Amino acid sequence: MLTDEVGKxxxxxxxxxxxxxxxxxxxxxxxxxxTPRGERISHPEFDVWVKDVSDEQxxxxxxxxxxxxxxxxxxxxxxxxxxxxxxxxxxxxxxSQIGSSRALREDDFVFPSxxxxxxxYVRGAELxxxxxxxxxxxxxxxxxxxxKLATPQIIIGSQSLHATGYAMxxxxxxxxxxxxxxxxxxATSEGDVSEAMVxxxxxxxxxxxxxxxxHWAISEPVRLQSHVQIADRPNxxxxxxxxxxxNDVLAVLAATRVALDRARKGGGPTFIEAVTYxxxxxxxxxxPTRYRxxxxxxxxxxxxxxxxLKALLDSKGLLxxxxxxxxxxxxxxxxxxxxxxxxxxxxxxxLDVFNHVYSTPNSWIERQKDHYSRYLESFSGSAxxxxx
Amino acid sequence: xxxxxxxxxxxxxLRKSLESDPKVVLMGEDIGTLGxxxxxTDGLQKDFGTHRVVxxxxxxxxxxxxxxxxxxxxxxxxxxxxxxxxIYPAFDQIVSQVAKMHYRTQGRVKMPITIRVPFGxxxxxxxxxxxxxxxxxxxxxxxxxxxxxxxxxxYTMIQQAIASDDPVLYFEPKRRYHDKGEVDETAELATxxxxxxxRVVNTGSDATLVAYGPLVKTARDAALAAADEGISVxxxxxxxxxxxDFPTVEASVRKTGRLVITHEAAQSGGLGAEIAASxxxxxxxxxxxxxxxITGFDVPYPYSKLEMHHLxxxxxxxxxxxxxxxxxxxxxxxxx
Numbered sequence: 068m069l070t071d072e073v074g075k076x077x078x079x080x081x082x083x084x085x086x087x088x089x090x091x092x093x094x095x096x097x098x099x100x101x102t103p104r105g106e107r108i109s110h111p112e113f114d115v116w117v118k119d120v121s122d123e124q125x126x127x128x129x130x131x132x133x134x135x136x137x138x139x140x141x142x143x144x145x146x147x148x149x150x151x152x153x154x155x156x157x158x159x160x161x162x163s164q165i166g167s168s169r170a171l172r173e174d175d176f177v178f179p180s181x182x183x184x185x186x187x188y189v190r191g192a193e194l195x196x197x198x199x200x201x202x203x204x205x206x207x208x209x210x211x212x213x214x215k216l217a218t219p220q221i222i223i224g225s226q227s228l229h230a231t232g233y234a235m236x237x238x239x240x241x242x243x244x245x246x247x248x249x250x251x252x253x254a255t256s257e258g259d260v261s262e263a264m265v266x267x268x269x270x271x272x273x274x275x276x277x278x279x280x281x282h283w284a285i286s287e288p289v290r291l292q293s294h295v296q297i298a299d300r301p302n303x304x305x306x307x308x309x310x311x312x313x314n315d316v317l318a319v320l321a322a323t324r325v326a327l328d329r330a331r332k333g334g335g336p337t338f339i340e341a342v343t344y345x346x347x348x349x350x351x352x353x354x355p356t357r358y359r360x361x362x363x364x365x366x367x368x369x370x371x372x373x374x375x376l377k378a379l380l381d382s383k384g385l386l387x388x389x390x391x392x393x394x395x396x397x398x399x400x401x402x403x404x405x406x407x408x409x410x411x412x413x414x415x416x417x418l419d420v421f422n423h424v425y426s427t428p429n430s431w432i433e434r435q436k437d438h439y440s441r442y443l444e445s446f447s448g449s450a451x452x453x454x455x
Numbered sequence: 456x457x458x459x460x461x462x463x464x465x466x467x468x469l470r471k472s473l474e475s476d477p478k479v480v481l482m483g484e485d486i487g488t489l490g491x492x493x494x495x496t497d498g499l500q501k502d503f504g505t506h507r508v509v510x511x512x513x514x515x516x517x518x519x520x521x522x523x524x525x526x527x528x529x530x531x532x533x534x535x536x537x538x539x540x541x542i543y544p545a546f547d548q549i550v551s552q553v554a555k556m557h558y559r560t561q562g563r564v565k566m567p568i569t570i571r572v573p574f575g576x577x578x579x580x581x582x583x584x585x586x587x588x589x590x591x592x593x594x595x596x597x598x599x600x601x602x603x604x605x606x607x608x609x610y611t612m613i614q615q616a617i618a619s620d621d622p623v624l625y626f627e628p629k630r631r632y633h634d635k636g637e638v639d640e641t642a643e644l645a646t647x648x649x650x651x652x653x654r655v656v657n658t659g660s661d662a663t664l665v666a667y668g669p670l671v672k673t674a675r676d677a678a679l680a681a682a683d684e685g686i687s688v689x690x691x692x693x694x695x696x697x698x699x700d701f702p703t704v705e706a707s708v709r710k711t712g713r714l715v716i717t718h719e720a721a722q723s724g725g726l727g728a729e730i731a732a733s734x735x736x737x738x739x740x741x742x743x744x745x746x747x748x749i750t751g752f753d754v755p756y757p758y759s760k761l762e763m764h765h766l767x768x769x770x771x772x773x774x775x776x777x778x779x780x781x782x783x784x785x786x787x788x789x790x791x
Binding site: 079176178206207210211212217218222225227228229230231232233234235237239240246258260262263265266269334422424425426428429430431432446 | 480485506514516517519520521524525526527528529530537544547550551555557558559561562563564565571591592596597599620621634651697698699700701
């Protein structure tokens, strides 16, 4: 699943060169290749970055987006049924997550926030691993080193610095991998994101800052986070940026490829603002009806990322019964596996609470573990002994 | 053996770590060309290059946050926080990321990060340059916290900290940077005393005096002065502040029956409280008197004309020893 042919096919030989002297940002225009009605429109600079995307690959992008929307729905249901403690929905952000992560190479490293379950799916996380954190069975799901995807980051914006540091390590190693940092519009207010841009620019680190502007940080609208368009802010740090239609999977793929290519060639960091919309609540514990105008939701429903790709496929005669059946079957199978993996997950043992705080035994923790273990043992057989 | 200042001893230890492990990278503000404001990293960038000894932007959270990323990539970053009072912008990265990553990933991602912090007062500096923030970090599970008191330990323990797969906060007593001492640079790490162990630096039988970092010297001087009055004080250099080597402290208190703890940091919620409570739990029946704390006051670190009142000195420590021994002292006759 990891980095299919869409990613591997990306070469840059015939594509426009971008450099810090030739900033990508121009006049605040939104990069769009598929309109909300599903029409493919041409773009003088970005068409070339997706011209290798075959009909089959377009279908495969559609499949991934449909599947992660299905995971999202299943997870929300599991939370309502008491099987997950919490879930942060990604509904509406499928194009941003699939378009960007499908552009990555296997050796690239990703530092996500907590909402990038779609990215985790593309990177090759097992479905139960995606559920694990939200069921409360661990603070991690997948092995970060195995699929080159850090664990979900809950401290807002923190991971932007980790991504930059990892990218500095890639530079030291002389490798051409790239790091992708995902965060939201709210995170751009955090000092860490600004510091990450300072470090990334000063060291010209191979990192891509991928900001999903989903318009809401829990109840706070994006206008509270930034007085200018988010894509305008990186330029002050000397980082070129792009503002892309985050509900247009092709545009996201193209923009991400441009940024990755720059970084791979030693061109340094790039910032992408993917303009999208959080169709659901912040998490399953949230109630957006308290702060959001329902008309806004309707407006964005008309720009739905899956509907527009579906319309494009249809217009090209690619939305065959065969494709629909295949995608449906895949989504059903994934949902079933996600549910089973979640429900069948074994609970951790009580004394696991003490494990892995340090890499070697720690005298303080060993003592507390010993005492707690004696405490737990004190209950065994107490029924037979009766009250003392 | 060579005679080195405290600062040169750390420098020699850093040099050895840079030589022995290509994954060791030094990061910090002014540590390269300048060699650090205290010259602890003097000459290292020249010898190891700008990729191994990195002058960073002035952003403490950025230093620690990028170190996390480097550790993810397999590096072993050694970060310098220029002064104790400048560590707070990095507090979130240290507490929420560095300390918790190993637990969060159940050991899949290690954080072999060393954070060097010049700490403590006594150098006549303005605000934010003389603090003792160690208890914030000893209270944070996932971190190891150590403090060195002499050039030999400074040399050995910086290497042990860097070699540790866990994050280590290494507190350097800045007012001792120019103190000289004998350092055996051929000493092997494998046979050196574990950095988790405390060390009895003066044996004695009447009272146990626990100190660390800058106050170990003061405590030893106090023990010498007490000896003139016929009082035998055992001085323990704690070395590791998290975890604390309680068995060593406990063994001493079982012998002396009296416990005095001294640190520059404020008293309430400090390490003295933790040591007093833990030793009371462990060997209450051996205590002849309540543990005594001689510490900085519960005030912001004062302006330099007042710092001599804030910092525990030889006489205040001896007053505390007298209290532990039930001898006449400044609080005699005061209840509670």
